[in-house]
Amino acid sequence: xxxxxxxxxxxxxxxxxxxxxxxxxxxxxxxxxxxxxxxxxxxxxxxxxxxxxxxxxxxxxxxxxxxxxxxxxxxxxxxxxxxxxxxxxxxxxxxxxxxxxxxxxxxxxxxxxxxxxxx
Amino acid sequence: xxxxxxxxxxxxxxxxxxxxxxxxxxxxxxxxxxxxxxxxxxxxxxxxxxxxxxxxxxxxxxxxxxxxxxxxxxxxxxxxxxxxxxxxxxxxxxxxxxxxxxxxxxxxxx
Numbered sequence: 256x257x258x259x260x261x262x263x264x265x266x267x268x269x270x271x272x273x274x275x276x277x278x279x280x281x282x283x284x285x286x287x288x289x290x291x292x293x294x295x296x297x298x299x300x301x302x303x304x305x306x307x308x309x310x311x312x313x314x315x316x317x318x319x320x321x322x323x324x325x326x327x328x329x330x331x332x333x334x335x336x337x338x339x340x341x342x343x344x345x346x347x348x349x350x351x352x353x354x355x356x357x358x359x360x361x362x363x364x365x366x367x368x369x370x371x372x373x374x
Numbered sequence: 375x376x377x378x379x380x381x382x383x384x385x386x387x388x389x390x391x392x393x394x395x396x397x398x399x400x401x402x403x404x405x406x407x408x409x410x411x412x413x414x415x416x417x418x419x420x421x422x423x424x425x426x427x428x429x430x431x432x433x434x435x436x437x438x439x440x441x442x443x444x445x446x447x448x449x450x451x452x453x454x455x456x457x458x459x460x461x462x463x464x465x466x467x468x469x470x471x472x473x474x475x476x477x478x479x480x481x482x483x484x
Binding site (some may be wrong): 288292294296297298299300303307312313342344346361362364365366367368 | 392403405407409411414415416417418419424441461463465471472474475476477
């Protein structure tokens, strides 16, 4: 089965540093997402991206965060100046479609995540 | 905003049947999904209900009642490998995002 790949699997950084998390979504998918999960907590939505622009973003996704699809395959999340509270597992996800037919199987494919530790 | 409620923990024995309930409050409800997550790994899709009723996929079934804002995931013939966290997640028609519940940690005992 096709899969979403994320690199690196672990990232350690100093507070205030910039980090870029990378994702390669499934090739024929059109919608891309970043979620995060603080240890032991629920998976939280950060941002969705479609047609080369942000579709939705949560309150977490403030000015320190940005996303980019620099080429036809990669999808990146940048945190400009990391804070201690940014430490979490960051999941990239992609989907083929969104909300077009209510009865249809709406399915997100998640990558294995990048564990970000801010020291 | 949205809110989802599901039990934090469930324990059952191998071979048993377990039901994980999920109630939700949201505007513009579109559908309810279930995801499984092993030890902080990638959430993996289990099931989706866009319409009322039961969806069956092998040992797993999911049910939705839109009028009651309620759904459940039913796991039959439990196996040790089913020990994981299970998240219900709501899709809203107005937003391209999934909102996850806090998750139910299922422990399957021998």
